[in-house]
Amino acid sequence: MKKIVLICVAGMSTSLLVSHMRDAAKADNYECEINAYPIADAPSVIPKADIVLLGPQVKYMSNKLKNEYPEKIIEAIDMRVYGMIDGKGALAQARRSMEE
């Protein structure tokens, strides 16, 4: 089962998106585990993740995290998708990136 990890500063605004992503996953019958974490938890959650999605407000962390975890897929969520709390769009982005 794929593990999708979302990260923002306090894990609050990403948690809004997480519930919408879970709904989208359920509707698609796509089995996965989606969770949101604050940036402080990054070192403990990233090693277990299949993909790490960053809130656009912390996309400045992506280079640093990519250096620290070169084998992981780490990317920022599209701004519009994030703003409209578009769970379907965010899940689609995650699946697309994992398939590549």
Added chain:
Amino acid sequence: METQAKKTVLERSTDFIEQKIAPPLLRLSQVRYLEALQRTFITLMPYMVLGATATLILNLSGLFAAETGLNMPGVAKAIDSVITPCRPWLVQIVFVTINLLAMIAAMLNGYFLGDHYNKKDSNVTAIASSVVAVIAFLCFIDFSQLSANFDWPAYILGSPSLFGGLLISIFAVEIYRLLIGRKITIKMPEAVPPMIASAFTSMIPVCAVIILCTLIGQGLGDFDFLSILNKATAYLVVGGSGPIAQGIGFVLDRVLWFVGLHGSNIVSSVMQPVWTTMITDNINAFAAHQEIPYMFTEQWINFYVRCSVFPIALLCTMSKVKRFKVLGKLSLPGTIFNIAEPVMYGLPIVLNPLMFVPWVLGFAGLYVFNVILGVIGITPPVVAMTVWTMPTPLASFIGSGFNIIAPIITLMNIAIIFFMFLPFFKVMEKQVLKEEEQYEAELGREK
């Protein structure tokens, strides 16, 4: 061949912010010491909120006292009768949180710095760094005086020594990891099991750090290193606490948010030690019934000026544009609890030239207006901390020590924000409606 499209003013200014302003700030916030500091304060936060709340409850009756407060001695007496039995518990909570702030900060800072070095040198561990940092800090404390001066709120292990504690913890961990890195350690013969050998590795580095810190902290006669350090940092806090320094920080915060980066988080990584000292000094002064030293605290910005993007979400819910209406419904509950991202990216405010005016210039104006309110003494200073998701009128009410003027000012500012964005929102709405009409007209033609 097509000529490259000329860059608009917005694109050029965005490029400027993304390439010139943001990178040095980001690099600064990723300096290992500031990164460790950030993690330290994130970990400290719940304890500080708890300690501040306990202080607030302890002083609740003072608000209704005859001379200093609302002149309702009956209420004050009633509150006192409830609080007095709980007093020992509340005082204990203040002691173990706010009064040990510097010690716990030194410990955490040592831990996170050690965690950073652990990635480069596995012989340096976070927990060993944490212990050496906190003990190095305690080397500077005169224990023969400690119990005699167990007074609150100027306690030496609390906020007066915050900067000193952080600096000493950095000093200790640096020496510790340098000695380990240079292999200035006790080497065991090959036959000794690694578990036992590693226990001896830190012997020399730890001794070196602790002896050195003891000599500096206690060995110099009347020269009290920590209190000199504390005095020096007090100047630093005063320098960083004025409305101009805070204003620069706040405008940077807005500008960074405008390009879609978490401005508050980036700015706070630099300002946090100053901010924490300011609010704890306020909490302590409040507890001791002294004059409150700082008006322009981080909480003052958050509770009075920044407020939340609630008014913008409200504008969205009233919009004729369907997309805005949906966004408004989605984001309104979050904005009450200060979650701004959906509005920032959904409307969007980020990189939206129209919104630059109210978001950066408007908020800068609101800041200046509130500085004036603060300087002439209308705004009650913040003397307590709350969790950041607390709705701002409530936060300012609690934060000011239950002063009814505080939420009035916050609500007024929220109304100002509403009218600040209203004209620009209407222009944007018109543009979008026009686009939608055109789009529908085109659809109609295709049919």
